[in-house]
Amino acid sequence: MLPDTDExxxxxxxxxxxxxxxxxxxxxxxxLTADSGAMRxxxxxxxxxxxxxxxxxxxxDGLQLIERVAEAPPALRRxxxxxxxxxxxxxxxxxxxxxxxxxxxxxxxxxxLGRNMVVHRRRHGRAGVQSPQWLTLHFRGELYQLGRLQFxxxxxxxxxAATLARxxxxxxxxxxxxxxxxxEFLGPLTPAACDRSVALAREFFALHHPEEPYRAAMCHSWLxxxxxxxxxxxxxxxxxxxxxxxxxxxGGEPADTEPVQFVFGDPELxxxxxxxxxxxxxxxxxxxxAGGHWYxxxxxxxx
Numbered sequence: 001m002l003p004d005t006d007e008x009x010x011x012x013x014x015x016x017x018x019x020x021x022x023x024x025x026x027x028x029x030x031x032l033t034a035d036s037g038a039m040r041x042x043x044x045x046x047x048x049x050x051x052x053x054x055x056x057x058x059x060x061d062g063l064q065l066i067e068r069v070a071e072a073p074p075a076l077r078r079x080x081x082x083x084x085x086x087x088x089x090x091x092x093x094x095x096x097x098x099x100x101x102x103x104x105x106x107x108x109x110x111x112x113l114g115r116n117m118v119v120h121r122r123r124h125g126r127a128g129v130q131s132p133q134w135l136t137l138h139f140r141g142e143l144y145q146l147g148r149l150q151f152x153x154x155x156x157x158x159x160x161a162a163t164l165a166r167x168x169x170x171x172x173x174x175x176x177x178x179x180x181x182x183x184e185f186l187g188p189l190t191p192a193a194c195d196r197s198v199a200l201a202r203e204f205f206a207l208h209h210p211e212e213p214y215r216a217a218m219c220h221s222w223l224x225x226x227x228x229x230x231x232x233x234x235x236x237x238x239x240x241x242x243x244x245x246x247x248x249x250x251g252g253e254p255a256d257t258e259p260v261q262f263v264f265g266d267p268e269l270x271x272x273x274x275x276x277x278x279x280x281x282x283x284x285x286x287x288x289x290a291g292g293h294w295y296x297x298x299x300x301x302x303x
Contacts (some may be wrong), residue, residue, distance in 0.1 A: 002033065009026060012026075012086070028075070032080075038072055048063040054099075054140070062136070065132040085113055085139055093106060112145065122266075146200040148187070148197045150180070151181075154176070154177055156174060158173040164300050167248040169216060177300070198217070201217070216303055218298070220298050222259045223241060231283030232283060256288060259284040
């Protein structure tokens with residue numbers, strides 16, 4: 001199920017795993033393969049991950065990787081999800097090839113494992129996988145990186161359908177939609193880059209998933225909180241990104257840790273000490289220090 005030591009290093013490089021983490025993953029491989037119980041758990045996780053690969057899984061269904069990682073021996077838990085993704089990789093690549101997905105799209109999509117490990121080290125100071133459940137989308141063929149943005153094959157759930165209806169979207173629960181995500185470490189969120197990504201997505205999904213007619217793209221993110229317009233200039237990339245969407249009025253519970261996590265790297269940072277180096281840092285921190293809250297925005301636009 002797992003490549004040998006030499007091949008494992010090459011596979012990890014292909015998945016953009018940081019060079020400084022590769023040695024630890026290779027060393028821990030010996031501990032993993034010597035533990036029959038851990039190898040049995042790995043086989044179960046890999047099987048669950050790739051079962052019905054390509055099928056859109058409803059939230060809460062399918063492999064709950066975080067829970068399964070907790071069953072691994074303590075010495076292996078930081079890396080167990082990474083091994084599961086490596087073991088699943090041949091299945092994912094075969095699925096991509098069967099759909100005719102270009103190799104560069106496959107490679108850039110699956111390289112999100114490396115990005116995720118960078119986030120883990122930035123936050124915790126050591127190697128690990130920050131959001132294992134998130135990455136199951138990539139390795140199951142539910143999400144693709146196309147230029148600056150990532151696009152997830154999804155269907156509207158009941159709550160989202162009701163929320164987006166307030167923004168003018170005429171779609172019932174179960175309607176196919178592309179869910180947009182904004183990956184870190186890919187430079188500015190410029191209008192030109194977003195235009196290119198949306199154009200790539202229209203072509204990509206029509207070609208590789210013609211059975212799924214995507215009429216709209218949606219996004220659920222703190223970046224769509226209309227309050228940001230009070231702090232950022234009209235020509236800022238974030239404001240111009242917002243203006244792509246028909247945005248529902250904000251509601252629900254505050255999501256203050258979301259911008260703190262994505263702007264400053266750690267959701268647990270004390271608000272009083274947040275840096276003020278950029279206009280976005282000042283917006284996020286000053287708003288919180290003044291007693292305000294940030295909310296998830298919900299928006300859509302037609303495809």
